[in-house]
Amino acid sequence: MPHSTRATHKRPEIKTRKRHPYNAETPPDLLRKSFITPTDSFYVRNHGDVPEVDPQRYRLRVSGLVENPLELSLEEIKGFPKTESTSTLYCAGNRRRELMETSPIPGKVAWDVGAAGNARWGGVLLRDVLREAGLKGEVRHAAFTGLDGDVESGTGEPFGGSVPIERATADGALLAYEMNGEPLAPEHGFPLRAVVGGYVGARSVKWLSGITLQPEPSDNHYQAVEYKIFPPHVTAENVDYSQGEMLGEIPLNCVVCAPENGETLARGPVAVRGYAISGDDRGVERVEVSTDAGRSWTEAILTEGDGPAAWRFWETTLEPGPGSCEILARATAAGGATQPRRVEEVWNFQGYANNAWHGVTVRVE
Numbered sequence: 001m002p003h004s005t006r007a008t009h010k011r012p013e014i015k016t017r018k019r020h021p022y023n024a025e026t027p028p029d030l031l032r033k034s035f036i037t038p039t040d041s042f043y044v045r046n047h048g049d050v051p052e053v054d055p056q057r058y059r060l061r062v063s064g065l066v067e068n069p070l071e072l073s074l075e076e077i078k079g080f081p082k083t084e085s086t087s088t089l090y091c092a093g094n095r096r097r098e099l100m101e102t103s104p105i106p107g108k109v110a111w112d113v114g115a116a117g118n119a120r121w122g123g124v125l126l127r128d129v130l131r132e133a134g135l136k137g138e139v140r141h142a143a144f145t146g147l148d149g150d151v152e153s154g155t156g157e158p159f160g161g162s163v164p165i166e167r168a169t170a171d172g173a174l175l176a177y178e179m180n181g182e183p184l185a186p187e188h189g190f191p192l193r194a195v196v197g198g199y200v201g202a203r204s205v206k207w208l209s210g211i212t213l214q215p216e217p218s219d220n221h222y223q224a225v226e227y228k229i230f231p232p233h234v235t236a237e238n239v240d241y242s243q244g245e246m247l248g249e250i251p252l253n254c255v256v257c258a259p260e261n262g263e264t265l266a267r268g269p270v271a272v273r274g275y276a277i278s279g280d281d282r283g284v285e286r287v288e289v290s291t292d293a294g295r296s297w298t299e300a301i302l303t304e305g306d307g308p309a310a311w312r313f314w315e316t317t318l319e320p321g322p323g324s325c326e327i328l329a330r331a332t333a334a335g336g337a338t339q340p341r342r343v344e345e346v347w348n349f350q351g352y353a354n355n356a357w358h359g360v361t362v363r364v365e
């Protein structure tokens, strides 16, 4: 098997969602086990082949509207002050499977709830590197380009995407060379990736080869065509790609990880656990659960998580009656925002950003 489709360090419990290119997600129980997701259970989202990069010959190019275009070796990048931050990567396609059950979304990865993970990233602040390059006044976006080969888009171009310059220069935007205290694994972007806290995973470009400072967002396929939200009536047949909204901040979301959907439980108290996430830096204010289809709610306890870019873990205890029971969960953001109730309200033909109330159905005996 070629190097490009091999997952180097993953546990056997990880669920492969696609072999070529390699895509895999973390099962819910494993995801909820530790606040920092170990690298060997962290999801992988690849749109092309994992490139084999020689760290000696590697260069990062910083170009566009800058006073001093840069070409930095890995050693030169590591010469900037080192910074560490805990930040959740959240794939915009997470929970697509539920959207697909409402109405088909052909050709897309059927992610359950595990295309998300929280890591301790080590690297340098993107703004330190941008300061060295010297931004010109017209800069509005930082556009990242990767080194992937043979991407699914068929454009022949590697994966790329951009973020507004305010995000690129914020505290949570890193050029990371470490994940959980180790050099990045090949499938997570070795030797260098962007990590943009609070933004959908697609903007955290792996195997970073270039950063272009520009007045407009990136015209890369994965910014201009995919990772865009269209209203529910737009389809692959009638879509106008000049329209739609480019995904940015992670939409407020809340997921039940335990018990798992379809589990059979004995009568008595049940520990209910999950994660919640909000892409804005004020974070998650409250998580509630319901066992009566949302008529009444019980507040859960927020446990770990207090940084702006990391998810929150939550838990509570319920005692559902015998028979079939759906346990629903929803979050409220610090600014007061809530989640839409039904998947139908958020359905979009590319299947992104499903943040309807999440639920698991269990049987109590």
Ligand SMILES: Nc1nc2c(c(=O)[nH]1)N[C@H]1C(S)=C(S)[C@@H](COP(=O)(O)O)O[C@H]1N2
Pocket (backbone or CB within 6 Å): 042, 043, 044, 045, 046, 047, 048, 089, 090, 091, 092, 145, 146, 147, 148, 159, 160, 187, 188, 189, 200, 201, 202, 203, 204, 205, 206, 207
């Ligand atoms: N170069 C490159 N960067 C990429 C991707 C990719 O396919 N190629 N996938 C993106 C998407 S959609 C997500 S969700 C995250 C996943 O990061 P991970 O595989 O390290 O979990 O990487 C992003 N960066």
Ligand SMILES: [Mo]
Pocket (backbone or CB within 6 Å): 045, 090, 091, 092, 093, 201, 202
């Ligand atoms: Mo993603």
